[in-house]
Amino acid sequence: GDSVTQMEGPVTLSEEAFLTINCTYTATGYPSLFWYVQYPGEGLQLLLKATKADDKGSNKGFEATYRKETTSFHLEKGSVQVSDSAVYFCALRPNTNAGKSTFGDGTTLTVKP
């Protein structure tokens, strides 16, 4: 079955540091790939997505590129802020109507001033 493996956390960075959270996946066909973010006590919200190979998703300074050859979708940000502290989830969704998403275990990011 489908699976998503995320870099284990927690990750602690200083403000303005560079962020990378690794994500690799296993799936048949050509799934869509997503990064979701969860702030404390809240539900998840979409951060960015890519629907085909070599697509780059971007939002709020975060970027991730769909790499089919390495089955990866690593999340990056050049300069993190304290407000970026949250849990980040990598996910995939197969291109079927039911589209059941598979999530990684999440990576907790703490940014210190």
Added chain:
Amino acid sequence: SQTIHQWPATLVQPVGSPLSLECTVEGTSNPNLYWYRQAAGRGLQLLFYSVGIGQISSEVPQNLSASRPQDRQFILSSKKLLLSDSGFYLCAWSVWDRATGELFFGEGSRLTVL
């Protein structure tokens, strides 16, 4: 615009008591609906999904059940809660005809079973 609401936000229940969590979606028709559970410090586990009224698919055998009595209403239930049912429950929806679309999540319901 579309919105999703779920309630209650927080629930403390004794072992063996019943459970009902409700989720409604506004501003869209015929959405795919999902119930996920998030255990402390872990990822999301898909419990149920529905592609239409009365159509429920279960992903994990357990003492929970789901129902979809109306197009935009999704209910998670249990007749007798177990300690292991504690967790953060998330309802989500997606556009039914866009297989590449993202999930839209509710605010979550935190259940503690004592």
